[in-house]
Amino acid sequence: MPARKKSVISKASPHTIKKFELIEEYIKSWAQKLMLNNSCNGLIFIDCMCNSGIYTDDAGEIVKGTAVRVSEALLEVARTYTDKTVYIYLNDKDAKRVDELEKHLPQNERNFQIVTSRLDAHELLKTIGPQLCQTGHLHYFLLYDPYDASIDWEALLPFFRNWGEVMINHMVSDPVRAITRAKRKTTKEKYENTYLEDFEKLVPFGSNKTAYEARVEEIISSLHGTRKYYVAAFPFYNMKVSHTYNHNVEFSIFRGDYRTALLCNSASSPIDTLKTDLLFQNFNLVCKCFIYP
Numbered sequence: 001m002p003a004r005k006k007s008v009i010s011k012a013s014p015h016t017i018k019k020f021e022l023i024e025e026y027i028k029s030w031a032q033k034l035m036l037n038n039s040c041n042g043l044i045f046i047d048c049m050c051n052s053g054i055y056t057d058d059a060g061e062i063v064k065g066t067a068v069r070v071s072e073a074l075l076e077v078a079r080t081y082t083d084k085t086v087y088i089y090l091n092d093k094d095a096k097r098v099d100e101l102e103k104h105l106p107q108n109e110r111n112f113q114i115v116t117s118r119l120d121a122h123e124l125l126k127t128i129g130p131q132l133c134q135t136g137h138l139h140y141f142l143l144y145d146p147y148d149a150s151i152d153w154e155a156l157l158p159f160f161r162n163w164g165e166v167m168i169n170h171m172v173s174d175p176v177r178a179i180t181r182a183k184r185k186t187t188k189e190k191y192e193n194t195y196l197e198d199f200e201k202l203v204p205f206g207s208n209k210t211a212y213e214a215r216v217e218e219i220i221s222s223l224h225g226t227r228k229y230y231v232a233a234f235p236f237y238n239m240k241v242s243h244t245y246n247h248n249v250e251f252s253i254f255r256g257d258y259r260t261a262l263l264c265n266s267a268s269s270p271i272d273t274l275k276t277d278l279l280f281q282n283f284n285l286v287c288k289c290f291i292y293p
Contacts, residue, residue, distance in 0.1 A: 011057070023069070041138055042084045051092055098116050140159070145169040160224050
């Protein structure tokens with residue numbers, strides 16, 4: 001029997017579409033907050049696993065994904081702040097998906113540049129990461145959104161050590177569902193590399209999602225360096241109230257008194273902001289938030 005042909009345009013479940021919306025609104029506030037700061041000369045947004053940029057919903061209708069939503073939002077930011085520059089890097093290892101993505105992106109303008117690539121995500125990050133120290137007063141946002149519980153901490157390390165933010169989509173449902181049944185060496189190595197622990201020590205975690213979440217936060221805390229930072233973590237649930245994945249966001253702080261990327265411009269602290277803006281009252285989505293100063 002011939003192998004089933006993979007569709008270039010994927011189907012997005014309702015909770016995935018809410019993720020798109022959440023990230024889009026987050027980026028709008030992040031960009032506005034930074035562009036109003038005189039010490040910020042521009043923004044860099046990186047989506048290293050961007051897929052095709054569009055999806056179909058349960059009704060078969062076309063839905064814009066994160067890459068397209070953010071590109072459109074940041075184009076408006078660039079047109080508003082014409083003395084500052086916006087760079088967007090969109091990558092997927094599937095060339096056909098990037099070909100589709102390029103059909104839906106806005107055109108480049110003088111202070112607005114989109115660069116697409118067709119590389120392994122970690123190859124891209126290991127190319128960009130060492131250059132961060134040379135970017136001056138450009139603030140970056142890295143979206144790291146793998147399809148399973150795979151996290152390459154070596155590729156992420158430079159992004160934890162510079163002026164910017166990293167959002168990790170931690171697919172906690174992967175180990176919860178499969179770690180006790182893992183037999184293949186490559187599968188065991190995936191979990192070892194993600195949680196930086198011997199597989200035998202991970203097996204007792206079983207279906208305890210809190211244990212995996214805590215381990216990821218421990219790793220982030222150990223890698224951030226001396227820069228002042230915040231870490232926020234909030235889970236996504238599907239319509240059956242099943243914990244699907246967990247978002248971890250590291251906030252690096254620019255100067256001692258400046259909190260970057262607050263979701264609500266009037267919020268007095270990061271935790272107030274997250275309580276206000278991450279708990280979408282009209283969404284079939286449950287979020288809880290933690291801040292670690």
